[in-house]
Amino acid sequence: MMQYTVSKAAVKKATARLGLSKAQAQNVLPKYAQGASFVWTLDSTSGSQSVFDNPREHVRLVIAENGTILDVFPADYALQSPHALSDHVLQSLKEATRNALIAKRDAVHRKWCEVEVEFHSNSYEIARRRLALIEAAGDEELRIKRRLAQLC
Structure with missing residues (x-):
């Protein structure tokens, strides 16, 4: 089983988007990643990243190749506004x-x-x-x- 780490940006986004506290985000996001399934790969300048969905928790995660959780948002977040997506995800979707x-x-x-x-x-x-x-x-x-x- 892969060990996941959580970036500071992911913690901030989890508090804003999911309503979690910083401590909850640090503990819960790796669990969300463990139960997530692969959706697609993002090609970025900073290395390979992948998008994962956890349908049970209704969460979508962007995880780096080294196991760092970079971004998190509710699964239906993309439907709310295209401005809500990070630039990497939006560019990947366009491509x-x-x-x-x-x-x-x-x-x-x-x-x-x-x-x-x-x-x-x-x-x-x-x-x-x-x-x-x-x-x-x-x-x-x-x-x-x-x-x-x-x-x-």
Whole structure:
């Protein structure tokens, strides 16, 4: 089990946001971290940080790689105001949303390109078969008409 330490900033935020005293925050926040589950990773200039949720206590924590609790707020805190989030969390949310939208756009565009290529190759084959139908006779004509029916 990982041992967590609490930063002074996290204690201040816990007193303001959760209504805990300083002593309570020092004791309770590591327990919240023990019961929390990983949500996503924050890429910051000061090192790797991760966001954890403790659904039982309705708390979200930002924890550094070394086990220091850096930020804490109620789970629905982000819904109250975007100004309530720390700059690191807000920037990470923006980047994650942007990257997800770009990935979705690229996937849709790839699929659209595949459909376009298939459509044009199908159109090309139809044109070739119609041209061959002009000169065909008998069984060859019947075979080309069947293939055209399949393509159309």
